[in-house]
């Protein structure tokens with residue numbers, strides 16, 4: 466099942482996939498074990514001709530051990546997941562590397578718009594240009610400045626394992642570094658109204674020089 470994950474195209478995609486695998490295996494093993502024990506006990510203590518179904522109140526030590534030993538083991542597994550998720554959170558959310566490109570993302574019902582810095586490399590200046598597709602250079606760190614014009618949205622690019630809520634009235638940050646070229650969907654992962662399903666655009670991750678040419682052409686067009 467985990468082999469069916471979308472292609473990993475972002476620098477922290479593998480870190481997140483490892484965490485997903487850990488949760489998948491811990492929960493999977495527990496699910497199979499719990500169902501196995503349940504069905505074994507159903508069969509073992511069932512009613513038979515001349516024998517009533519067993520009634521075993523959990524009062525003795527042996528019965529209580531069937532409750533508390535798994536509880537303890539589940540707690541240990543939970544702590545393993547917690548520690549690993551703290552590692553992933555620190556790598557993805559707390560230690561953002563310095564970005565070489567900052568893109569403003571404007572979410573609204575029901576569209577995405579991207580604001581690029583012009584030749585001066587800074588957002589919110591006269592040479593900015595806007596685009597409907599998210600073009601990014603492969604191998605460069607991109608910082609996103611996320612804003613919503615109306616309601617809660619969430620930017621989601623499965624191939625990057627990038628997902629971040631966008632809250633009206635706040636400027637939130639997110640970052641990624643595309644590690645391979647490709648064209649992938651950018652979707653909204655927060656139910657934001659009747660047109661939520663159609664709130665999609667595309668991301669084009671391309672070689673740095675191809676990106677530079679695209680950005681230069683856009684900036685020239687935008688300065689008209």
Ligand SMILES: [Cu+2]
Pocket residue numbers: 572573575617618619653654655656657661664
């Ligand atoms: Cu939305």
